[in-house]
Every structure is written in C-alpha cells, then in structure tokens.
Amino acid sequence: MSLITLEALGMSLGAPLFTNLDFTIHKGDRIGLVAHNGGGKSTLLRVLAERTEPATGHCRYGRNLRVTLMQQDPEPSSLALPVRDVLLQALPAESREWEGWRVDVALDAMDVPAELHDWPLGALSGGWQRMVLLVRAWLTEPDVLLMDEPTNHLDLQRIGQLQRWIAELPQDVVLVVASHDRAFLDAVTRRTLFLRREASAEFAAPYSAARASLAELDEATARRHETELRQATRLRQQAAKLHNIGVNSGSDLLKVKTKQQQDRAERIEAATRPAYREGSAGQIRLADGSTHARTLLTLDTLKVTAPDGTKAIRGQSYPGVTVSATVVAGICDQMLSHLRPGQTLHDAIRSRFEIGDQRIRTLLATAGFPVDRQGHSIGQLSGGQRARLAMLILQLQEPNFYLLDEPTNHLDIEGQEMLEEELRQRESACLLVSHDRRFVENVGTRFWLIERGCLVEEDNPSAFVASAMAD
Numbered sequence: 001m002s003l004i005t006l007e008a009l010g011m012s013l014g015a016p017l018f019t020n021l022d023f024t025i026h027k028g029d030r031i032g033l034v035a036h037n038g039g040g041k042s043t044l045l046r047v048l049a050e051r052t053e054p055a056t057g058h059c060r061y062g063r064n065l066r067v068t069l070m071q072q073d074p075e076p077s078s079l080a081l082p083v084r085d086v087l088l089q090a091l092p093a094e095s096r097e098w099e100g101w102r103v104d105v106a107l108d109a110m111d112v113p114a115e116l117h118d119w120p121l122g123a124l125s126g127g128w129q130r131m132v133l134l135v136r137a138w139l140t141e142p143d144v145l146l147m148d149e150p151t152n153h154l155d156l157q158r159i160g161q162l163q164r165w166i167a168e169l170p171q172d173v174v175l176v177v178a179s180h181d182r183a184f185l186d187a188v189t190r191r192t193l194f195l196r197r198e199a200s201a202e203f204a205a206p207y208s209a210a211r212a213s214l215a216e217l218d219e220a221t222a223r224r225h226e227t228e229l230r231q232a233t234r235l236r237q238q239a240a241k242l243h244n245i246g247v248n249s250g251s252d253l254l255k256v257k258t259k260q261q262q263d264r265a266e267r268i269e270a271a272t273r274p275a276y277r278e279g280s281a282g283q284i285r286l287a288d289g290s291t292h293a294r295t296l297l298t299l300d301t302l303k304v305t306a307p308d309g310t311k312a313i314r315g316q317s318y319p320g321v322t323v324s325a326t327v328v329a330g331i332c333d334q335m336l337s338h339l340r341p342g343q344t345l346h347d348a349i350r351s352r353f354e355i356g357d358q359r360i361r362t363l364l365a366t367a368g369f370p371v372d373r374q375g376h377s378i379g380q381l382s383g384g385q386r387a388r389l390a391m392l393i394l395q396l397q398e399p400n401f402y403l404l405d406e407p408t409n410h411l412d413i414e415g416q417e418m419l420e421e422e423l424r425q426r427e428s429a430c431l432l433v434s435h436d437r438r439f440v441e442n443v444g445t446r447f448w449l450i451e452r453g454c455l456v457e458e459d460n461p462s463a464f465v466a467s468a469m470a471d
Contacts (some may be wrong), residue, residue, distance in 0.1 A: 001027045003062045003144060003174060004048065011043050011263030012057035018044070021057070021200050023146065023193060028171050032189035032207050033178040037384030037412040040195050041178035045069055045146045048176065068142035070133050072149045072383075079122030083112070083132055086121050106135045111161070123460040135164070136167050144174040151181045152383075152409055156435050160469025180412050182207055183437040228268050228359075235265035282368015284391045284418040289400030289428045291326040296401050296429055298322040299455070330399030334406035336390050341379030345389060346367055348378060353396050367392045384411030391419070402430040409440050437465055 004025040011017045017040030026030065028266060032231045035041045049069035061067070065097050075157060087103040088096050110131050116124060121132060131151050137145060151159050159181075166175060167186045171220045185192070185207035193202045193212035201217060203210035239261035242254050242352055302320030332338075339348065349360045364374050367388050378386065380426040394402070402423075408416045416439055423430055423443045434440050440447075440461055458464060 003027055003065055004067075005060040006057065007060065008053050009044075009047070009055035009059065010045065011040055011052075012055050013043065016197050017099055018195050018200055019056070019198055021195075023200075023202060025176070027174065029174045029176075030166075030188060030190045031174075031176045031196060032185040032192045032210075033176060034180075034185070034192060034207065034413065035178075035195035037382060037388075037410075038416050039197075039412075042072070042148050044195060045176065045178055048144070048148055062143075065144065066140065066142050067144040067146065068137045068140045069146040070137035070148060072152065074121055074129055076135060079359055080120050082118045083107075083121055083124070087136050087139060088130065090136045094238055102139060103135075106139055110135055110165075122146060127155060127158055127323055130154055131158065134165075139179060142173070143175065145169075147177045147179075151179060151435075152179065154435065156437075156465060159184065159435065163469070170231075180408070180416065181436065181438075182413060182416075188455060200231035207400070217349065228271075232268040234263040235261050239265065239418050244359065282388050283366050284415055284422060285395050286391070286402070286419075286422040286426050287395050287398040288426055289330075289398050291324065291328075291400045293324040293326045294431055296324045296327050297431075302455075312424055327401050328397070328399045329396045329401050329403060330394045331403045332390050332405065332407060334409050336386050338340045338393070339378050339390060341377060341387060342377055344375050344383075345376045345378065348389065348393070349396070352393065355396075355456070361397075363392060384415065387411050388415065400428045404430060404432040404434075406434055406436075407432060408434060408436045437461075 002024045005020055006023040009021040009023075010019040015467070017038075021044075031380075032061065033041050033044065043052065047054050049067050050059075051069065057177040074086075078089075083105075084103055087106070088100060091099050091102065104117075111458070112131060112135070118127060123134065130150065134147075134150065137147075149370065150162060154162065154405075163184070169175065176189070177185065177189060187206075189206050191202065191204055192207050194200060194214055201214055203213045205213065239258045242261065245254055247249070288292060298321070300320055300322065345364055346360055348361065349355060350357070355363075361371055361374060365371060368385070369389070378389065381389065387407075391407075407419060411419065417438070420439060420442045430443075431441075432440075442459065447461045449456045449458050449461075449464050
C-alpha cells in the first residue's frame with residue numbers, strides 16, 4: 001500500500017539539488033536516503049514533512065497520514081527549556097494535562113536518567129540531545145518517521161539501542177533515514193535511494209548491496225553511452241558519403257537518405273545519457289609528515305583522572321607520557337573547536353599560515369569552497385563543510401602524528417572514503433577515537449580498549465563493538 005508518492009519532484013537552492021524524482025513510499029518501508037553533503041537529503045525530508053514546498057512536482061499523501069521529522073539538531077528556542085517541557089510540546093495541547101505520563105514512559109524506555117528530565121535541553125550532551133529528539137518524534141505517534149543523521153554524537157551503546165528500537169517498531173510504520181553511517185544503514189534499512197541532481201536511483205537493498213548495484217548501473221550506462229555515440233558517429237560518416245555521392249549524381253533519393261541518416265544520428269545523440277558523475281563536495285587530503293624517530297609516543301603507567309580538555313600530546317613533560325621531539329601533532333576534536341564561527345574561510349587559513357591569497361583561494365576551491373563563498377563566515381557553514389575546512393587546516397599543518405576525535409562526524413560517505421584512503425596511504429601515525437564502525441574497520445591497524453580503568457590492546461574491534469552495542 002502506497003502512503004506517499006513523489007511525482008517529478010525537484011528542489012533547488014541556488015542550483016538544482018535534485019530533479020524529476022519519482023518515488024513511492026509503501027507501508028512498512030525502511031528506506032535509506034544517501035547523497036553527498038549539500039545533495040538535498042535534509043531538504044527532501046523537509047519536503048516530505050511538509051515543512052518546505054518543492055520547486056517542481058508534487059507529493060501525494062495517503063488520507064490522515066501522520067509524518068514526523070526528527071531533525072539533526074534541536075530548535076534554538078528549545079535549548080533553554082527543561083527536557084520534560086520540550087517533550088510535552090510534542091503532545092496535543094488539549095491533552096497534555098492528562099497525557100503527560102507518556103513523556104515519562106518514553107524517557108524511561110530510552111534509558112534517559114531521571115536527573116536529566118528537568119535539565120535544560122541545551123545543557124545535555126549531543127548524544128542525549130539526540131535521544132530526546134527521538135523521544136519527541138515518537139511521541140507524535142507517526143505513520144512515517146523521518147530521521148536526519150540520527151547516529152551523530154551517539155556512542156556505540158546508544159547506536160545499538162537505537163538499532164534495537166528500530167527493529168521493534170510496528171511493522172507498518174515507515175522509516176526514512178538520511179545518514180552517512182554505512183554500518184547503521186546496512187542494519188536498519190531494506191531500500192536505498194541515492195539522491196542525485198539527475199536520475200536518482202533506488203534499489204530494494206540496504207546500503208552496501210545497493211552501492212554495488214549502483215556501480216554496476218553506472219558502468220552499464222557508460223558502456224551504453226559509448227556504444228550509442230559510436231553508432232551516431234558511423235551514421236554521420238555514412239550520411240557524409242551519401243551527401244557527396246548525391247551532389248555528384250544529382251540524385252534526390254540520396255539526398256533524402258542523407259537527411260534520414262543525419263536525423264537518426266541526432267535522435268541517438270539526444271537520447272543517450274552519459275554515466276553519472278557525482279559533483280564532489282571537495283577533496284580531502286592529508287600531508288605526508290615525516291620523522292626519523294622509530295617511537296613517537298610512549299605511555300608509561302599513565303594515570304588519567306578527569307577529562308579537563310588537556311591533550312597530553314601537546315606537552316613533553318606530562319606525567320607518564322613521553323613524546324618524541326620530532327612529533328608534529330595535528331589535532332582535530334569532534335566539536336571542531338579550533339574553528340572560530342565569526343571568521344571568514346579565507347581568514348581562517350591566512351591567520352594560521354603564511355600563504356598568499358591566490359594560493360588560499362585555490363586550496364579552498366579544491367576543498368569544495370567556490371571563490372564566491374570564501375568570504376562567508378565559518379558560522380554559515382554546514383557541519384560537513386566545517387569538517388572539510390578542518391581537514392584542510394590539518395593538511396596545511398603538515399603533521400606526522402594525527403589526533404582525531406570522531407573525524408567522520410558530519411562527513412558524507414564520499415568524504416569518509418577520501419579520509420580513509422588518505423590515512424591508509426600516508427606514512428603519518430594516527431590516534432583516533434571513533435564510533436563509526438566501518439571507518440574503524442577500514443583504517444585501524446591497532447585497537448585500544450579502555451576497560452575497567454585500564455588500556456588494553458585488542459587484535460580487532462569486533463568483539464568489543466558487539467558487546468558495547470548489546471548493552
């Protein structure tokens with residue numbers, strides 16, 4: 001049974017995000033929505049939630065359908081409100097007084113500690129804010145639940161809890177998930193829509209299998225395109241020969257045949273479609289920092305007490321830590337706190353490095369920031385754009401030891417794969433903290449587990465990940 005039908009849907013924000021999208025959402029669907037940063041995922045979710053009007057086309061909804069959007073971040077107006085008050089707003093105004101118990105039941109079901117119920121939403125960590133947003137969305141009792149990057153800021157335990165919660169949803173509830181978390185998409189979806197400017201593609205499979213099918217489709221399209229262009233070229237060559245013969249002989253029949261061949265070539269060229277080429281959100285590159293030291297970092301009976309923000313790698317005399325004098329550390333925390341929101345992109349580079357303006361413009365353009373946007377403030381950037389700017393700054397620091405805290409937060413799948421490839425190819429060492437299972441599996445060569453107050457090295461992360469997600 002179809003609940004939502006998209007007909008020739010299109011959306012533009014300056015430039016087209018997607019066009020001529022035809023797609024049908026059926027009862028019980030579990031759909032993964034995939035696109036690069038700025039490719040229109042959040043916009044499409046807002047269109048489905050009727051918060052934004054499409055530029056072209058139509059959305060048709062089943063009768064009395066309730067569609068709810070779980071956004072990436074809380075509304076600024078809700079940050080000062082106690083958690084319980086934020087959730088009460090999800091209930092109908094006329095029934096809040098006697099249905100408030102539903103809020104308490106939902107909070108308990110998501111294991112939100114009782115002491116947090118009266119905290120301002122803005123005082124909660126990003127992970128707890130995410131769980132509160134999920135509770136608020138579910139309180140509306142949706143027929144269609146739209147989730148925008150639901151695993152951002154969640155640790156493995158919460159991701160596991162979220163996956164179990166989704167698995168226990170009523171079978172007729174529709175789930176549409178926009179996410180860059182490849183392992184999560186594989187775990188919770190059964191259909192995948194790759195959102196593209198033209199010719200968006202859908203497959204009846206989770207992300208990884210759908211990605212393989214998409215590659216096959218694009219390769220087949222490329223081969224067909226080349227074959228059709230060769231056919232059109234042959235037709236034009238034949239038409240040219242017929243034209244010459246027709247001119248010399250004065251044959252009207254040959255002139256007609258020449259026109260037919262030319263028209264046929266034009267029809268083939270007009271109908272053929274080249275293989276899809278994704279418009280990249282910008283390159284991610286790391287520097288090849290070098291050092292002759294065999295040992296960069298030694299931890300000897302190191303005692304860590306409270307996370308006060310101190311990074312031991314910054315200093316040579318931190319008790320229990322020995323750092324080689326050749327170490328050049330490149331540090332990026334998950335909040336990207338070294339980026340100043342009021343600074344322009346151009347100034348963010350110029351204030352840190354002695355580089356000429358033309359070189360700065362080229363570097364920013366390569367990272368995905370056109371020249372006409374380089375004067376914008378960092379505060380205007382999306383999370384994915386801020387992450388790419390942070391990676392560019394890391395590259396220019398030319399470190400030989402990277403310290404990365406949740407580096408894939410906000411990066412699209414293309415950006416994750418670029419960063420994976422850079423870390424695998426470069427000789428620099430890297431110590432990273434991540435809850436992105438696929439990323440850790442793809443780049444890690446050693447795995448450290450903090451367990452019961454001790455640092456333990458594991459052969460691989462599989463057992464720990466499974467245990468953490470099962471809690």
